Amino acid sequence: MTDSMNFQTKCHACPLRQKNVFRPFEDKELDFVTKFKTGELQVEAGSTIILEDNKTPHIYTLLKGWAFRHTSLADGRRQVLNFALPGDLLGLQLAVLNEMQHTVTALTDTTLCVFQKDKVWSVFKDYPGLAFSMTWMASREEQLIDGHLLSVGHRNAQERLAYLLLHLHDRAEIVGYAQNQSFDAPFTQAHLSDALGITPVHTNRTIRTLQSENYFSWKQNRIRILDREGLEDLAAYERDVKTLRPLI
Amino acid sequence: MTDSMNFQTKCHACPLRQKNVFRPFEDKELDFVTKFKTGELQVEAGSTIILEDNKTPHIYTLLKGWAFRHTSLADGRRQVLNFALPGDLLGLQLAVLNEMQHTVTALTDTTLCVFQKDKVWSVFKDYPGLAFSMTWMASREEQLIDGHLLSVGHRNAQERLAYLLLHLHDRAEIVGYAQNQSFDAPFTQAHLSDALGITPVHTNRTIRTLQSENYFSWKQNRIRILDREGLEDLAAYERDVKTLRPLI
DNA sequence: CGTCTGATTGAGGCTACTCAAACGCGGTGG
DNA sequence: CCACCGCGTTTGAGTAGCCTCAATCAGACG
The missing domain is CATH 2.60.120.10 (Jelly Rolls)
Structure with missing residues (x-):
């Protein structure tokens, strides 16, 4: 040790x-x-x-x-x-x-x-x-889940996907995991599917649709946001104001 | 003042x-x-x-x-x-x-x-x-939301309703708002509908179905769990072990 | 008795699901 | 080097659960 x-x-x-x-x-x-x-x-x-x-x-x-x-x-x-x-x-x-x-x-x-x-x-x-930092993190996490719940409860497949893509991108960016509107996606479509509450088959079709409409690309495990504004409109997504987070 | x-x-x-x-x-x-x-x-x-x-x-x-x-x-x-x-x-x-x-x-x-x-x-x-109590409450709330997210993401209408009914009953019971498997429901079907992520119309049909199958009753703003086991099976619900909660 | 809100029911349509098969590709072993 | 996986992705076809639109009903209230 x-x-x-x-x-x-x-x-x-x-x-x-x-x-x-x-x-x-x-x-x-x-x-x-x-x-x-x-x-x-x-x-x-x-x-x-x-x-x-x-x-x-x-x-x-x-x-x-x-x-x-x-x-x-x-x-x-x-x-x-x-x-x-x-x-x-x-x-x-x-x-x-x-x-x-x-x-x-x-x-x-x-x-x-x-x-x-x-x-x-x-x-x-x-x-x-x-201690306050820990509570901050707990609250922050709850806030994120609230957002997902709204998504899964009330957005349709395309909207959910748009929301999740932006969410992931923005969080990746904050910790330096995104460059140039793109980030390495270490997950499969099945993961997305289970996050979105949509079957893998339909998730795939939704992904293909949004890709074919040039909202984003996903090649060699790398996701690139091509039309941020379009995705934001689709998802009714607003980027969080960046607040300095605590760390423990 | x-x-x-x-x-x-x-x-x-x-x-x-x-x-x-x-x-x-x-x-x-x-x-x-x-x-x-x-x-x-x-x-x-x-x-x-x-x-x-x-x-x-x-x-x-x-x-x-x-x-x-x-x-x-x-x-x-x-x-x-x-x-x-x-x-x-x-x-x-x-x-x-x-x-x-x-x-x-x-x-x-x-x-x-x-x-x-x-x-x-x-x-x-x-x-x-x-402070610990506050964090406890934040974590607990997050846990509940996690449960709802699972529900909305992966249960069908009947299962969601079953889950929510049990969830509400059990929480009401803890604070003394339930007696005899029943509690006063201060919400409308529209509230449930928005919680479940299901349209009011379909929520209504689902409610009627479960009522007609004697899972529960809802009369004069009072909800009664009639077939707890049946609802638990439907929802794959497990009651939380009661833990003493903090209060602030 | 008219009005309002919430609950209920009907009819038809679409989104997302199921079942099923094929494809692409990296990995492995003969 | 190539055949054969295995996993993840993709596509097709048919279906069903839930949605939309719309009308009616029931009860509370002034």
């Missing part, structure tokens, strides 16, 4: 902090986070990070790569709840509610910062700024 | 605490909450409690009555995100993210405890237990 510690990303040099998307830390907060972080975990594409109902003692921050949160009905129908990108906190429900009702799976090879969930209490006790 | 203060519910005598659903408070926490609470608000059925984009300086706890959270697309299609019952925190996103992306509207005449949102920081600074 000491060995792996040497290869560990130092919080003071956290690559996420270089990007100008996180609020500034106080020194003592950073010192604490460094102690709070008990290690780093590599999970390869397709593997489970946190399993529903499975109580691990850890929570994670996604440092590198993509993941997704999902639940299923008993008969196997799967809902993708949201995608996770660097900076996202995974397993907060486990720490706070002591229960996970969804699974988190890696889409790409990922790197995770590992924290002991039983130390979350000491965060609240001694580092109110960090 | 001094006048209304006299009619205010005392936190020490908070009726919600009488019901054995909230975690115990420490005395000093209770003292603080008493100070934190700046007043009480009555909102009548149908009125807006918090308006999307509208930055009020307050957040609320629902003390009495029903409310619902909702957003809409530009063309008016409305998604009911969730229903709120006593003990639920309203406006946390406002306090934490400084932005509300949904509206909260009263379904019945409601009583709300009013808190200054700019004091939320002092909660985090000085009352970690309460």
Whole structure:
């Protein structure tokens, strides 16, 4: 373990902090986070990070790569709840509610910062700024899910796809995963389909339609937004004002 | 205002605490909450409690009555995100993210405890237990939305209705709003329809079908679960283990 | 008794679903 | 080098669940 510690990303040099998307830390907060972080975990594409109902003692921050949160009905129908990108906190429900009702799976090879969930209490006790950050992230996530619920509940297939594409692009862009209106898509049409609540077949047809109308392209795992305005109109989407997010 | 203060519910005598659903408070926490609470608000059925984009300086706890959270697309299609019952925190996103992306509207005449949102920081600074409670509530709400998203994304009309009925019943029961497998339904079919992501017409047909098959009844604004097991099977629903919730 | 809101029912149509087959492509092994 | 996977994508054909439009009904209220 000491060995792996040497290869560990130092919080003071956290690559996420270089990007100008996180609020500034106080020194003592950073010192604490460094102690709070008990290690780093590599999970390869397709593997489970946190399993529903499975109580691990850890929570994670996604440092590198993509993941997704999902639940299923008993008969196997799967809902993708949201995608996770660097900076996202995974397993907060486990720490706070002591229960996970969804699974988190890696889409790409990922790197995770590992924290002991039983130390979350000491965060609240001694580092109110960090505690606030955690709450910020929880609220933010809820806001995103609210958006998806609106989408799945009331948009048609084309609108849903347009919305999701813009959503993914914009989130990828914030963490430096998009350049030039395009980003690497580490998911399959089946993932999109389960996120949108549309069958794979119909998802495919919808994708083809929007592509043929030059709204976007998807070649070699790379998605490019070609007609942002058109997609925004389709989806009635408004880009969030970028707010500096906290990081833990 | 001094006048209304006299009619205010005392936190020490908070009726919600009488019901054995909230975690115990420490005395000093209770003292603080008493100070934190700046007043009480009555909102009548149908009125807006918090308006999307509208930055009020307050957040609320629902003390009495029903409310619902909702957003809409530009063309008016409305998604009911969730229903709120006593003990639920309203406006946390406002306090934490400084932005509300949904509206909260009263379904019945409601009583709300009013808190200054700019004091939320002092909660985090000085009352970690309460801060944790707020985060607990945020996480819990997210968990509920996740459940709805699964429902709207992957259940058919009958399954969605079954799920929502059980969900509402169980939540109502926890706060003492249900007796004998039945509860007062302060909403219309249109509300359900917007929550389920199904048109009012089809919602009506689905309701009639499930009623005619004796799954439940809905007479004089009162919903009664007649065949709980049947509904659970339909919806693949599992009742949550009751956990003591925090209260703020 | 007229009006309003919400619930209900009918008829017809379209979106999205199901079933099924074929295609493209990277990987593997003979 | 090529045949043979296996996974993900694509396309076709027929169907059904849910939608739209529209009218009627029931109850509350002034």
